[in-house]
């Protein structure tokens with residue numbers, strides 16, 4: 477069956493829904509096609525019988541993430557502050573230390589102390605990332621980059637984050653902690669991450685605030701539900717797009733059962749998932765290289781409810797970085813209401829893939845042992861726990877987001893963002909202000925929709941109803 481619309485949006489995650497809502501608002505007919513049986517993509521909330529919500533995917537935002545906050549305001553969602561007081565801890569070689577013992581104060585203080593202390597207080601995560609960003613901006617990095625570029629030696633374009641960390645003026649323990657942070661954040665080992673791409677991702681975080689400021693007791697899914705509620709036509713679910721072909725002035729979008737004809741298609745799926753779609757378009761080789769530059773990650777998110785926030789009685793914040801297993805970070809995710817206090821563990825990278833092959837009992841026993849090592853035996857007896865494995869990434873891309881592999885095109889995100897023609901790309905990974913966040917997905921989806929609508933209106937394209 478052929479259906480004709482102005483625009484087809486592939487993927488009903490935050491980016492696809494935001495794009496489709498924008499098309500509808502701008503008077504264009506649009507159909508969203510989604511592979512899964514639900515909308516939201518990497519935003520997913522589990523609702524317990526007791527009414528409590530657990531975010532299995534995205535959860536936290538900051539005060540600069542205006543698109544999410546505006547949707548929260550429209551939906552009258554309560555915004556709870558993510559707890560962040562007390563001593564952060566780290567566990568290195570089975571020993572527990574205060575986290576801030578391992579900050580390289582010389583480097584950080586030189587450039588950033590005044591600003592960081594004013595804005596963040598002693599937040600070591602932010603300090604580390606800012607330290608690294610600063611280092612990337614130094615002449616020491618740019619100079620060889622230019623020289624190498626001139627001599628057409630691509631080695632610098634293929635430096636990994638592990639290579640860069642080796643060159644940073646940090647102690648061994650700092651470097652281990654840095655590696656664990658990268659592993660958790662990107663879902664792959666530092667050896668696999670293209671350093672220049674990570675630099676671009678840093679630069680695309682257009683906020684002076686930490687990313688974990690607020691969350692919603694009712695769940696982040698209420699945000700994507702708000703977007704879905706703005707659509708004129710319900711998304712077509714359980715329909716995986718297999719082929720996209722340019723046919724004359726139109727685009728044919730093919731699922732297992734249907735064919736859609738449209739003026740433009742927006743591919744709002746993570747690049748590793750997009751690489752599984754067959755594109756019959758000009759420059760399909762260049763597109764394959766860009767999409768193939770991204771690698772899926774792995775992350776396991778485990779939220780544990782406790783009877784009391786016992787860690788606070790010791791003066792601890794509940795934030796813990798572990799270097800073994802590499803990629804394990806823990807955060808206090810309690811809400812400011814009467815619900816039981818929570819800790820959430822995020823295990824990213826190769827260890828997440830390894831743990832995913834264990835059975836759930838074995839996995840949780842390992843996690844509780846590690847929590848007990850850091851916080852004492854009270855950590856062994858959570859009231860309940862909920863796990864989410866974002867490891868198999870056939871449609872979600874795996875991990876929080878996909879990242880550029882060392883040998884990939886370092887500015888693949890920019891190139892996909894700027895891809896012109898009737899096939900366009902959108903998604904969290906491609907945003908210029910909040911890449912890798914729900915905010916970025918919404919912003920990017922809306923931006924792509926506004927551009928396409930402008931082109932269609934400029935060409936005098938009339939509104940096209942769904943036509944069969």
Ligand SMILES: Cc1cc2nc3c(=O)[nH]c(=O)nc-3n(C[C@H](O)[C@H](O)[C@H](O)COP(=O)(O)OP(=O)(O)OC[C@H]3O[C@@H](n4cnc5c(N)ncnc54)[C@H](O)[C@@H]3O)c2cc1C
Pocket residue numbers: 486487488489490491492509510511512515516517518519532533534535536537715716717718744745746749750753775777864866870871872873875876877902903904905912913914915917
């Ligand atoms: C565990 C976890 C924790 C996170 N925590 C946070 C957080 O605290 N704060 C934050 O801002 N962000 C967080 N993120 C990241 C955030 O969830 C994502 O960046 C964002 O949701 C991505 O939105 P998107 O629309 O770009 O992609 P997606 O949400 O991945 O949506 C893409 C959609 O496309 C569909 N699809 C894929 N292939 C096809 C196909 N061939 N045909 C049809 N449909 C297809 C998929 O099923 C999916 O629904 C987290 C992510 C995870 C996994």
